[in-house]
Amino acid sequence: MKLSNLLLFAGSALGSYLLTKNRETITEEVSDTSSRIESIKEDLDIIQNSLEVINQQKEQIKEYQKDLTYKFKVLEKDIQTRLTVLKEMQEENQ
Numbered sequence: 767m768k769l770s771n772l773l774l775f776a777g778s779a780l781g782s783y784l785l786t787k788n789r790e791t792i793t794e795e796v797s798d799t800s801s802r803i804e805s806i807k808e809d810l811d812i813i814q815n816s817l818e819v820i821n822q823q824k825e826q827i828k829e830y831q832k833d834l835t836y837k838f839k840v841l842e843k844d845i846q847t848r849l850t851v852l853k854e855m856q857e858e859n860q
Contacts, residue, residue, distance in 0.1 A: 785792065
């Protein structure tokens with residue numbers, strides 16, 4: 767038997783022993799990691815849904831912005847017209 771085969775066998779035996787000795791700890795770690803992965807997946811789903819809602823709201827805000835811009839322009843024209851009329855009336859009265 768070659769030395770490399772003997773070392774490989776000894777390493778495998780030692781690895782198996784350590785796995786068996788620490789199996790409870792390893793099992794707990796695997797279980798904990800699995801539950802964390804599930805929690806992360808759920809959080810990711812929540813984040814993706816929130817992003818969709820934000821994108822929808824962004825579109826609505828853009829529409830509101832356009833509407834308000836138009837209304838402000840109309841209001842400004844109306845105010846200018848009323849001011850002009852008031853100035854004319856004031857000039858007539860003087």
